[in-house]
Amino acid sequence: MIRLSNVTWRYGSPTRRVAGGRSADPATALSGVTFSVPQGGFRWLLGPSGAGKSSLLRLLHLEALPQSGELEILGTHVGVDVKRATLARLRQRVGMVHQDFRLMPTLSISDNVALPLRLERRDEAAVADEVAAILRWVGLSERSGALPAELSGGEQQRAAIARAVIARPGVVLADEPTNALEESQSSRIVGMLREVSALGATVIVATHNDALVRRFPAPALRLERGRLTTDESSTP
Amino acid sequence: MSEARGRRRDGLALSRALPDRSLLAMVAAMSLLASLTYAGAVGARALSSRWAAGAANLVTVQVPDPEKLPADTVSGSAASVSKATAHGDGASSASSALPASQVEKQSGGQNAAKPDMTRAAAIEAVLQASPDTQLVHRLNASEIDKLLAPWLGAAGASALPLPAVIEVHLFHSAKLSADTIASIAKIAPGSLIERNDAWRVRLLDIARSLLACAALAILLVGAIGAAVIAMATRLGLGARRESIEILHGLGAVDGYVASRFARRVAGLSLAGGMAGTLLALPPLAGIARLMAPLSGGGALNFGSGETGFSIAETMTALTTLWGETPPALLWGLGVVPFAAAFIGWITAQVMVRVWLRRLP
Ligand SMILES: Nc1ncnc2c1ncn2[C@@H]1O[C@H](COP(=O)(O)OP(=O)(O)O)[C@@H](O)[C@H]1O
Numbered sequence: 001m002i003r004l005s006n007v008t009w010r011y012g013s014p015t016r017r018v019a020g021g022r023s024a025d026p027a028t029a030l031s032g033v034t035f036s037v038p039q040g041g042f043r044w045l046l047g048p049s050g051a052g053k054s055s056l057l058r059l060l061h062l063e064a065l066p067q068s069g070e071l072e073i074l075g076t077h078v079g080v081d082v083k084r085a086t087l088a089r090l091r092q093r094v095g096m097v098h099q100d101f102r103l104m105p106t107l108s109i110s111d112n113v114a115l116p117l118r119l120e121r122r123d124e125a126a127v128a129d130e131v132a133a134i135l136r137w138v139g140l141s142e143r144s145g146a147l148p149a150e151l152s153g154g155e156q157q158r159a160a161i162a163r164a165v166i167a168r169p170g171v172v173l174a175d176e177p178t179n180a181l182e183e184s185q186s187s188r189i190v191g192m193l194r195e196v197s198a199l200g201a202t203v204i205v206a207t208h209n210d211a212l213v214r215r216f217p218a219p220a221l222r223l224e225r226g227r228l229t230t231d232e233s234s235t236p
Numbered sequence: 237m238s239e240a241r242g243r244r245r246d247g248l249a250l251s252r253a254l255p256d257r258s259l260l261a262m263v264a265a266m267s268l269l270a271s272l273t274y275a276g277a278v279g280a281r282a283l284s285s286r287w288a289a290g291a292a293n294l295v296t297v298q299v300p301d302p303e304k305l306p307a308d309t310v311s312g313s314a315a316s317v318s319k320a321t322a323h324g325d326g327a328s329s330a331s332s333a334l335p336a337s338q339v340e341k342q343s344g345g346q347n348a349a350k351p352d353m354t355r356a357a358a359i360e361a362v363l364q365a366s367p368d369t370q371l372v373h374r375l376n377a378s379e380i381d382k383l384l385a386p387w388l389g390a391a392g393a394s395a396l397p398l399p400a401v402i403e404v405h406l407f408h409s410a411k412l413s414a415d416t417i418a419s420i421a422k423i424a425p426g427s428l429i430e431r432n433d434a435w436r437v438r439l440l441d442i443a444r445s446l447l448a449c450a451a452l453a454i455l456l457v458g459a460i461g462a463a464v465i466a467m468a469t470r471l472g473l474g475a476r477r478e479s480i481e482i483l484h485g486l487g488a489v490d491g492y493v494a495s496r497f498a499r500r501v502a503g504l505s506l507a508g509g510m511a512g513t514l515l516a517l518p519p520l521a522g523i524a525r526l527m528a529p530l531s532g533g534g535a536l537n538f539g540s541g542e543t544g545f546s547i548a549e550t551m552t553a554l555t556t557l558w559g560e561t562p563p564a565l566l567w568g569l570g571v572v573p574f575a576a577a578f579i580g581w582i583t584a585q586v587m588v589r590v591w592l593r594r595l596p
């Protein structure tokens with residue numbers, strides 16, 4: 001479950017403020033964003049480049065805290081006074097697929113995928129089983145010993161998804177996961193994310209691939225210049 | 237299966253997430269330098285303390301006409317004493333006679349001599365009674381013969397009217413008192429008192445400056461070593477900043493990430509420190525072999541004709557050179573790798589935590 005209420009966020013110093021209305025301040029990535037997604041919901045996050053899609057996902061992954069407004073993730077209220085340990089625990093329950101994958105370059109694919117489980121200090125036998133199962137699901141069983149640099153873009157994308165979902169997080173966020181992928185690969189990846197949602201996770205996928213959105217119909221959130229212009233889930 | 241081992245060691249298989257070799261090599265080099273400097277300082281201390289001890293606080297008193305009765309019991313006039321300061325080699329000595337009147341004025345109540353003694357015996361008694369003297373020894377005839385043999389040959393020394401020679405070992409920083417000197421002049425006018433003060437003071441100065449240099453070197457090498465290890469750690473971690481931020485994004489808490497990397501860095505530094513310290517041992521053994529004759533406690537033993545290398549001999553040389561302080565040497569050398577590990581550990585802890593603090 002995700003809930004935002006009048007959330008504003010700008011890059012740089014939180015005290016810096018440029019006088020002027022609406023989107024006059026170029027550093028303001030999000031302003032007055034309000035929406036909520038129920039547990040298990042799937043949302044497309046749409047908008048032109050520079051609209052604030054990545055910024056919103058970073059905020060939901062707690063890579064930054066909102067300067068104003070209310071943010072609630074998985075039942076936890078995230079304010080400026082939230083404890084670091086609370087944020088860390090919450091991050092373990094929010095899986096993020098970055099646009100640039102962020103796989104550890106010196107670790108093999110299986111070690112990369114295993115990281116969330118090892119951070120939870122699961123025992124190694126269980127880790128091995130889970131990693132094997134998830135790599136089978138994303139079709140990377142053969143590449144488990146390879147380094148990220150030895151994988152194609154689509155394979156790295158799938159490895160990043162495997163790592164994001166292996167610990168069964170309550171929220172999964174994906175930033176343009178089909179960028180630079182061919183049509184069949186894109187469908188496969190969106191299919192996986194729909195599966196994760198069906199298993200109970202709240203999933204938000206940022207994209208500007210309209211064909212893909214048409215093929216996988218789901219409520220969309222549309223951002224423009226940091227403002228939420230459409231929330232299809234609120235207008236049934 | 238090194239991958240599995242690495243994973244078990246740090247829990248996250250981060251062993252390959254750090255550039256091992258450059259950190260290891262740099263720490264090894266610094267540890268080698270620190271070990272050599274430290275051993276040099278300990279060796280310098282051993283040498284200087286031996287030198288200082290060797291330059292004993294020694295005074296020689298020559299008594300002319302030793303078998304006569306003391307002058308003050310015969311006549312109270314014309315007494316004089318010559319005081320000389322010997323230089324290091326003892327060959328040249330500048331003598332200056334004190335005017336008898338001055339000596340007379342200084343003379344005090346010290347009078348351990350009995351009237352029926354010879355001059356030599358009376359002076360020996362006066363010296364023995366002085367609180368400054370540790371040991372008083374009058375050379376016997378054969379000792380004097382040995383002393384004079386290079387000049388007079390084996391025979392005939394005893395035919396000359398030789399003065400008595402009394403060796404006096406003073407306490408560490410004591411001097412013969414004016415009273416004692418005056419008494420000697422009174423008992424045997426013309427007595428010569430030779431001190432090795434200048435030589436001794438110079439030797440002590442050399443020893444002291446040697447120690448100061450060694451201490452300075454240790455401080456400098458220690459500081460530079462710490463800085464180099466810290467820099468190597470920063471460099472190594474800098475290349476892994478992205479990995480640290482990825483772990484943070486996956487929900488690892490600061491302390492966990494910091495301790496993983498710090499433990500890894502400390503392990504590498506410890507290994508590098510041990511390698512460097514071990515590398516320092518062969519050159520140290522060589523130096524010890526060269527220096528052993530110079531630092532030997534007793535007689536110098538140059539040109540023993542030994543060539544080649546023997547382990548037993550090297551061990552003897554090591555224990556001879558650092559014989560006085562083997563615990564300090566071993567303790568200090570043993571500390572080097574752990575100091576390196578600690579510096580690496582603390583640098584990694586601080587750096588990782590500072591980086592993570594910038595993220596929410
Ligand atoms: N690191 C940053 N520092 C400052 N401004 C940024 C940064 N990243 C993005 N922005 C700005 O924030 C706005 C939103 O960017 P972003 O969230 O990346 O949009 P999108 O993902 O929809 O393309 C843009 O105006 C962009 O220039």
Ligand SMILES: [Mg+2]
Nearest residue numbers: 053054055175
């Ligand atoms: Mg973006």
